[in-house]
Amino acid sequence: MALHEENPSKVKRADIVVGIPSYNEAQTISHPTTQADLGLLQFFGDKSSVIINCDNNSPDGTKEAFLNTPTKTPKIYLSTPSGVRGKGNNLIELFAKVNELGAHACIIIDADLKSITPRWIRNLGEPLFMDFGFVAPLYVRHKYDGTITNNIAYPFIRSLYGRRVRQPIGGEFGISGEIVRIYLEREFWNNEISQFGIDIWMTTLAIAHDIPICQSYMGRPKIHRPKDPGADLGPMFEQVVGTIFNMMIPYEPYWRKIRWSKPTAVFGFGLGEMELPPSVEVDQEGLYQRFLQGVAQFQTVWKKVLAPEVFAKLMEVTELVREHLDFPTQLWAHILFDYAIAYQRFKGDKKMLLDSLIPLYFGRVCSFVQRTDRMSIQEAEEYIDGQCLVFEEARPYLDERWGKGGGEDV
Amino acid sequence: MYKILVVDDEESIRFLYQEELTDEGYEVITAESGYRLVERIEEEGPDLVILDIKLAGYDGLDLLQEIRSRYYDLPVILCSAYEVFKRDIKTIAADAYVVKSSDLTQLKEMVRRALEGRTSLERGSDEDGGGV
Incomplete structure (x- = not known):
């Protein structure tokens, strides 16, 4: 149970959850919340759903911005205890809630997403009602956006575990209730995973537990806060790379058997013309x-x-x-x-x-x-x-x- | 012996691939169009599909999607006379993309890799579920 939970609609069960992890996202969280609401209503109207903001006790009013966003879908606000930060900690709180609600599907989206549309919710969620347990996003990014992905995470995970997941740390995922329970066991959990290492941890566990994986085409490029790869590296590098290296140790029996990679199934083509992402300037x-x-x-x-x-x-x-x-x-x-x-x-x-x-x-x-x-x-x-x-x-x-x-x- | 299904509307290509891949020790069956392709796969149970992109009346990339929706792990190698299709994001669902040539060295290598990958994953699953 999170230290702080606000559940104004007293939601006790849900078929599908959209989770939005955040820290100080008061300026941006309303847009993905609105799009999630529209997506749930348009494509999952026959299912019970809830939107959850899993926050780090943000002092900037993220909670109010989220709860005050008008939606037809009920909302829940969760926060980690005061002083506990990290995306991984947010998501573990979310997973516990997803499990408590008995949800079959959980869609995770970033709070700073500007380009999300209702179709993203459909494309991340629908494969979970087919045979897939883990859905990774597939979107067009500028060639200099996602340099850790392009130069480390994607080639390394692909060559190591033999699965081509183009955006293994994309930030948006669809996950089944089954894999949520695997995540709640917190295999190999550490400080890096409790922060930005969480995305690569989730992807690696999905592969290593042989969960059926699919990539879903989002149709629009990922547009979020632009980052210069030299200027904005921060702690993300060590948390992502440290997690990749750490997980090689327990999963050695798995990757030792892999020689060449295989593609993953793709969902959601036919969404119209490809839109070009904004350019990223590099120093x-x-x-x-x-x-x-x-x-x-x-x-x-x-x-x-x-x-x-x-x-x-x-x-x-x-x-x-x-x-x-x-x-x-x-x-x-x-x-x-x-x-x-x-x-x-x-x-x-x-x-x-x-x-x-x-x-x-x-x-x-x-x-x-x-x-x-x-x-x-x-x-x-x-x-x-x-x-x-x-x-x-x-x-x-x-x-x-x-x-x-x-x-x-x- | 691995069974390979070659789907191409050009008879000369089907003949070439059949000859060369049979010499490599594979059992090769062929189809000249995408008509009832998924049913054919169901009936024949190939270990790998070599799929032309520009088939008369069919789009190989759409057929690839159809195959993937039913056969999550079946290796599919796309073949085309044109390099340009490689830039279509739909090709990401294929194991490999090979530009057609009379020299089949690259195609044979991709076939070998795809089947090797299939073998190692199956072995992993059989032995210990692939986990830790």
Whole structure:
């Protein structure tokens, strides 16, 4: 039970729940709430439903903004205890409520979504009333929006667990009551998962528990608060990457059996013309400079984490001027695999280890931006798909080194 | 022996694929159109489908959706003479996309990978449910 719950309509049962996690989203939460209401009425009118805001006791009036949004669907406000923050903590409160309500389906949407339409609710929810237990979104994003997804989460999860989930940390999901109960067991729960690690944790558990997964086409691009990949990295990087690395340890028996990836079913095509997302500006020089600063700051760590041939190749890359920076995908895959191995063995502060990966990520993103600069979104998508194949082809590198160590002790 | 269903409206392509893939040790059956394709899959139980995109009277990408809605895990490789269709987001539901060529090296490699992936996942499921 959350510390604070307001349930003005005294809802006790629901077939379908729309959950909106938030912290200080008073300015934005009304729009997704309204769209969720319209979607539930239009496409799930024969089912009992409720919209739940799972909040972190926001001081900016998120609760009032949510509860005062006019809707026909009843609403519930939940909050974590005072001082407890994190998207993962919000969602665990939501899952407990979904289970208590006996809901068959739960749709999760971000509170800062500007482009959501009622069809998003249909497309994230309808597959859950077919045979699917986990629905990930499929939307067009600008080639520089979602750089952690494009350069780490998607290729890594795809090559490791063998499932192509294009937006594994997209923020919008559809989940069945069955997988909610799996989530409530909180396998491998930790501080990273209780924050931004929650999305990749949910996706990984769905794959590893063999829950039928589908990707659902949203029809419109994801438009939310724009983020410069260099300026807005924040703690998200370590929470997402730390969770990916952490979960490799218990799920080793699963991923060891995987060699090549498979596609997932797709739902919801035929929604009209593709709308282009707004462009995302990237400070390439800033990315490059932070990459170079990492050389001075972390070179000794890199030498210990990376295999000698990988470190040598990386040093060649650090000598390239920005205009000619080329950070090969195979090198990037080997670096991530070496870091995953080091993370498994490392007994010290793992945050420090992940900090040393961030400049390499900036270098990689800078190279990605330069390579895709003149590409259309579709061409960049093909390029990303090609990168994923390189990760899959590099898998034997990981398989041979995992468990044997790699590089020196950090 | 793995069974492969080749769906293509060009007889020469069906013949080429059948010859070459049979030589690789696969059992190959063919269909010249998308008519009753899902029923054909139901009857024949192929392990993999090679599907042309521009079929007379049928859109291979729509057929792919139809197959996926019934057969979640059946490997499907899209084949087309044109690279441009690869940019259609619907192709994401396929295991691979191969541009047609008289050299079948890439197609054979994609067939091998798709069937290898199928084998490893099935093995995972059989042994321990695929979980931890």
